[in-house]
Amino acid sequence: MANVIFLHNIKGVAQIGDVKKVADGYARNYLFPRNLAVLATAAELKKVGQLKAKRQAETEREAETSRAMATKLEGFVLNIERIASEEGTLYDGLDQTEISHFLKKNGFGVDPEFVLMEEHIKKIGEYEVDLDLGHEVKAKLKVNITKQAE
DSSP states (O other): OEEEEESSOBTTTBOTTOEEEEOHHHIIIIITTTTSEEEOOHHHHTTHHHHHHHHHHHHHHHHHHHHHHHHHHTTOEEEEEEOBOTTSEEEEEEOHHHHHHHHHHTTOOOOGGGEEOSSOEEESEEEEEEEEOSTTOEEEEEEEEEEOOO
């Protein structure tokens, strides 16, 4: 096992400045070649404070970006046209990935994992979808699905 200091955030593994024991092969074959971590030597351990300050600044910047996006989404309505039956049932349900795609087309960089839906949208109508923008910032998105003209 190797003691390493992480230089970048790796989702589900570590944050910048974290010191952790990892398998030698993982460190040697993955972390070190990609400059994601360095061996935790005495000299490198002195730099941990700087890395944690960098992580804090990055976190604050990301939180500010999330808050700004939530503010922009407040009055925004996502209009989507879909092919549907006469009864208003969509032939292809609308899921997180598609909502994320439409948001990105409208200038909002929201990844699918931030779109919270218990089930796919399967009918024409107006819906309210919850978004988790990270850093404890939540937003509600109004989605209006209309029948596509033939």
